[in-house]
Amino acid sequence: MEQKRSKLVTWIQESITAKMFTVGMLILILLIPLAFVQDLIKERKHRQEEVVSEINNKWGNEIIISGPILKVPYKEIKEVKSLNSETNLYDIKKEEYTHYAYFFPETLNIDSKVKTKPLNRSIYKSVVFTSDITVEGKFPIINFELEALQPENILWNKATVIIQTSNLKGIRNTVETELGNEKFSMAPIYNNSALNTIESSSIDNFSMMNQKAINFKFELKINGSEAVKFIPIGKTTKASIASNWASPSFDGMFLPEDGSREISKDGFKASWKVLQINRQFEQTFYNSLPDLTPFAFGANLIIPVNEYAKSERASKYGFLVIGLTFLVFLLIQLVSKVYIHPFQYVMIGLALVMYYTLLISISEHSSFLKAYVIATLAVLALVSLYSKSILKSNKFAALIGISLFALYGFIYVIIQLEDYALLVGSIGLFVILAAIMYFSKKIDWENK
Template sequence: MEQKRNKFSNWLRNSITARMLVVGLLLLVLLIPLQFVKELIQERALRQQEVINETNDKWGNEVVFSGPIIKIPYKTIKEETVFNKVNKTYSKLVTEPVKYAYFFPEKLHIDTKVQSKELNRSIYESVVFTADMNISGNFPLIDFSGSDIPSEKILWEKATLLIKTSNLKGIRNTLEIGLDSEKLQMTPQYDKEYLNTIQSTPITTFKDINTKPIPFSFTITINGSDHLHFIPIGKETTAIMNSDWHSPSFNGRFLPEDGSRDINADGFSASWKVLQINRQFEQSFFGYLPDLSEFAFGTKLIIPVDEYQKSERTAKYGFMVIGLTLLVFLLIQLVSKIHIHPFQYVMIGLALVMFYTLLISISEHSSFFKSYAIAGASVLALITIYSRAILKGFKFPLLVCTSLASLYGFIYVIIQLESYALLVGSIGLFAILAIVMFASRKIDWGNES
């Protein structure tokens, strides 16, 4: 029995296959703490998003803006049959319920200046903005001739202007719209829809001015976060946006005109032009006003890849870093005949896992580059000194230090790249495979003694 135990022990100690199986098993075991680190990164990222959402909610959420829109009530004739229970007879009841017609501008121009601001809460940061919008244009002659509504049923004296926005609490000024020569005060209405309604006082001179195109103009200052979008309700909608934010993302249904985008370290500028033929809705609606937010366009103010995203991307290469490092020690063990105990492999692997906890904890208080450098240098020094005690001499510890430093440097380059990350990663992995194949070419893999 003792002889069999000794024989098995010698096989584990000297067999290449046995040592490869042990290292492979240890690599799988080390994936457990690595997974815990990944979950920690995700948890911290979710906490960051919660704080940002809370901060943005207090400042002002995303802004979707639509307006102005002319709203004119009109009466319709509704007949219904009513049963009289006393006389047991049927009679017709005629009522005149009020409905509304909505008319969009002929021309709509939006000139916006966006001032961004970074808000910090504890260790977290969010980007908010204040937008100063100058809005002008004109309405066409309001014409009901295309409908079946009799002129005497139109309540011209109750016509009003509407503005719809997703962010009422972000408005920072008293809204007053100039319609021709009249000044209209705006007040909010209770609305359960995504876009809240602001309605003006009745347009007292509407019948007088409704004989020609009706000009309008107003300004609005609004606090918001995340994105600023406009709905192109004008038959011809033009928009200009200037901002001091350096990382915009132009999104929505329509992109800025070719050649109009200018993005640099000091901010950006862009302009849009949307015609009625470019979107799928008409210039007037009778009886209802649909939600047209799907046609919105504008800009999202984004923070370039933050520290948690970079840490998460770095952690995705954890399996490769641990696997290649253990492979280097295994090759050294096979070439030099130096015995490395499984416990020592585990210690090396745990040191590599500690790199990611150091990275995320330091990056919450410093830049990603500094955090990466400090975490990498710490783990590199720890493993190099530890391997010096295991491998003796300076030759193999220096090899370990060089290979691990090159691996961390390679991963950092990939993290910084965007468009070429896959290309550079593929070339790097190919080079690593070639080096491993070259280094292991003289090992006698058939030696199982």
């Protein structure tokens, strides 16, 4: 019995097939703690997103601006018939309904200055901004010819100006709209539209002002985060955004004009021009305003890939790191005839898994590059020293260290790349495969 057991142990220690099977099973087993580490990274990332969302919500969310819009009420008189039970005849009554017409500007010029700043809570950071927005232009002469309304049914003296925004609580100044030579203070009103609305007091002399095109102007100082966008309600809409943020993403229905985009490490500038023919809505609406937010355009102030996203991307290469490291040990074992116990493989694998916990924990308090360097050097030293003790060779330990260093360096390059990550990754894996094929040809595979 002992002789059979001795033969089995000898076969496991000397058989190439047994060694490859054992190493393969250990790699699969180590995927379990690696999956736990990846879940930890996702949990920390989700927690960061919650905190950032809470910070942004209190400071001010995405900014979408639509306005100014002239709101003119008018009366509609309908005859309503009702059966009189006593006379058995129909009584005719006139009922009066009030509706509203909404008129958009002829020209709309928007200038926005956006200044960003970081907000911290514990170890988490969000980027918010304050935008100084100046809007000016002119309204055309307002008429109801298409509706064929009687002049006496138009309530000119109750006309108002409205401005719509997605971020009412972010406004940091008293908003006044200058219409002609007069100024009108704005106050919020309740509605169930997609955007919040602020409205002016009634323009008592609007019928006199409406004899010619009316100039307008208003200014907003508003806190926000994530994005600043505008809805092109002007027959001709021109907009510009200038910011100290260096990572914009131009978003929405319309892109900036060719040649107007300037992006540098100090910030960006961009300008847009949108004509009525470029969009799918008219200049006048009756009864209610539709949701025009799908036509908004502007800039997202995106945060470059953060530490959690980079750590998550790095952890996806965990299987590759463990597999290639074990393969190097296996090839050394086959060439040198040194026996490496499965327990020793497990210790090496756990050290490689611990790399990612070091990476995520250090990056929460420092930059990703610094965390990557510290975690790499720590695991590199640990695995190299352990390799020296089990392989009894400085040469093999140095080979392990160089292999790991090259592998972690290669992964860091892939993480930093965006457009060429797949190309560089494919070329790198091809080179690694070629190297393994070259060195493995020296192994005597007949010893099974």
